Amino acid sequence: MIWNRQSSDDDARTQPRNDEAGRSRLQPDTAAILDAITRAVPDPFIMLDGSGVILSHNRQATELTGQDMVGQHLSQHIRAPAVLEATERVADSGVPDQVHYERRTGGGRLFEVFITPVPALTGERVPAVAVLLRDLSTQQQLEKMRADFVANASHEMRTPLASMTGFIETLQGSARNDAKAREKFLGRMLEQAHRMRRLIDDLLSLSRIEMNLHRTPSDQVDMSEVARYSAELLATRASEAGCEIRVAAQPGMIVDGERDELIQITQNLIENAIKYGASGRGVDVSVSHDTKRVRIELDVTDYGAGIDAQHLPRLTERFYRVSVQESRSGGGTGLGLAIVKHIALRHRGNLDITSRKGEGSTFRFTLPVSSELAKAAE
Ligand code: ADP
Numbered sequence: 001m002i003w004n005r006q007s008s009d010d011d012a013r014t015q016p017r018n019d020e021a022g023r024s025r026l027q028p029d030t031a032a033i034l035d036a037i038t039r040a041v042p043d044p045f046i047m048l049d050g051s052g053v054i055l056s057h058n059r060q061a062t063e064l065t066g067q068d069m070v071g072q073h074l075s076q077h078i079r080a081p082a083v084l085e086a087t088e089r090v091a092d093s094g095v096p097d098q099v100h101y102e103r104r105t106g107g108g109r110l111f112e113v114f115i116t117p118v119p120a121l122t123g124e125r126v127p128a129v130a131v132l133l134r135d136l137s138t139q140q141q142l143e144k145m146r147a148d149f150v151a152n153a154s155h156e157m158r159t160p161l162a163s164m165t166g167f168i169e170t171l172q173g174s175a176r177n178d179a180k181a182r183e184k185f186l187g188r189m190l191e192q193a194h195r196m197r198r199l200i201d202d203l204l205s206l207s208r209i210e211m212n213l214h215r216t217p218s219d220q221v222d223m224s225e226v227a228r229y230s231a232e233l234l235a236t237r238a239s240e241a242g243c244e245i246r247v248a249a250q251p252g253m254i255v256d257g258e259r260d261e262l263i264q265i266t267q268n269l270i271e272n273a274i275k276y277g278a279s280g281r282g283v284d285v286s287v288s289h290d291t292k293r294v295r296i297e298l299d300v301t302d303y304g305a306g307i308d309a310q311h312l313p314r315l316t317e318r319f320y321r322v323s324v325q326e327s328r329s330g331g332g333t334g335l336g337l338a339i340v341k342h343i344a345l346r347h348r349g350n351l352d353i354t355s356r357k358g359e360g361s362t363f364r365f366t367l368p369v370s371s372e373l374a375k376a377a378e
Helices: 009-014 028-040 059-065 081-093 137-172 179-211 223-233 235-240 259-276 309-314 324-329 336-346 371-377
Strands: 045-048 054-057 097-103 109-118 128-135 219-222 245-249 254-257 283-289 295-302 350-356 360-368
Touching: 028 045, 028 054, 045 059, 081 097, 081 109, 081 128, 109 137, 128 137, 137 179, 179 336, 219 223, 219 259, 223 235, 223 245, 223 259, 223 283, 223 295, 235 259, 254 259, 254 360, 254 371, 259 283, 259 295, 259 336, 259 360, 309 350, 336 350, 336 360
Parallel strands: 245 283
Antiparallel strands: 045 054, 045 128, 097 109, 109 128, 219 254, 283 295, 295 360, 350 360
16 A cells, blocks of 8 residues: 655645546446435545545535545645554554544644545455544533533632631631621621522523523514513612613514513613613613514613723623622622523524713614514515
8 A cells, every 4th residue: 555645735736636546446336325425424524445545525524625635645635644544554454443633724623533444345455444524623612611611600609608608607706796796797698698599590590591592482572561571670679779760662572582581681681781880870771673674672771881892792701790899799690691692592682782981881682573573574
């Protein structure tokens, strides 16, 4: 077997071997079956003859290397010695093998490569070799996100727990016989317990929404009624903060959705507007059509300090906060906008945030008008 390990980018450009040498040895039926199977594989997939020449590959493999490769030697496109040696070994021994392959071009991706002998494909003594590349980068990113999330959630839980432990120790020690101190510390412990409760409620909400993410909701929900109802629920909270909630909602704003989740979105946005807005200037909530009348827009506007542009793209990440101190003092968990984003996704909706420093912010949630209304308008 002759393996061209010396090939370089120049080889790939100046010595293309599009003679389809290996393929011409295949029976026409075999070639057609091979192409059909190759196309059906969802990951990048390449079939080689026993000498390393490419017989067939799918579109995903072309996307990886940027060109058609049939008739060329594998080493013109994948230069990693580990992959080339493994393919050679598999052709020699007839035993499957698996190696890792890091492709640096195109932003760098890590693959697990499954190399399997395919006897009798070419009618030669040496088996053909199937090469399947499974992208591990996405999986690695997901694993990292999951690990970060667990670390963040544990850290968030540990903080109130540490405060409560401190208060208990004080009550057992120096404040044991001090009725006034006992009252004060019990009050603080209750605050911390409420904080843990909010955190757990939000985490459970998030996981429930994630579980239903691919089930499109289909109830008919009136977004104007949702806006008025949410404002009513928060009226006491708003007046305690010296803030008025004004609602301007048009009739007939019907969407396909799940009412409870749409209330949760609206409530989270109004709650934030109360917390971070300027109390004396109130909060405006409006519900209307877009100009083409195909989407419904719910705007929640506050007149607070606003948000620096650099933070805007990250606000919907779990636990991302501009100021942890400010968020905690308002009873925040850092999960509210992550919940909003997930509910929006499930409803094929969007969240757009515009903010002007020193003037305030508008959180706009848009979603398609109900399919029944859309059909009637056609
Ligand atoms: P939190 O529980 O901290 O309020 P959210 O996920 O609801 O968590 O919001 C994330 C962060 O976005 C907040 O901590 C705050 O820094 C910022 N934020 C959200 N809404 C507003 C707003 N209306 N005005 C200014 N900042 C906001």
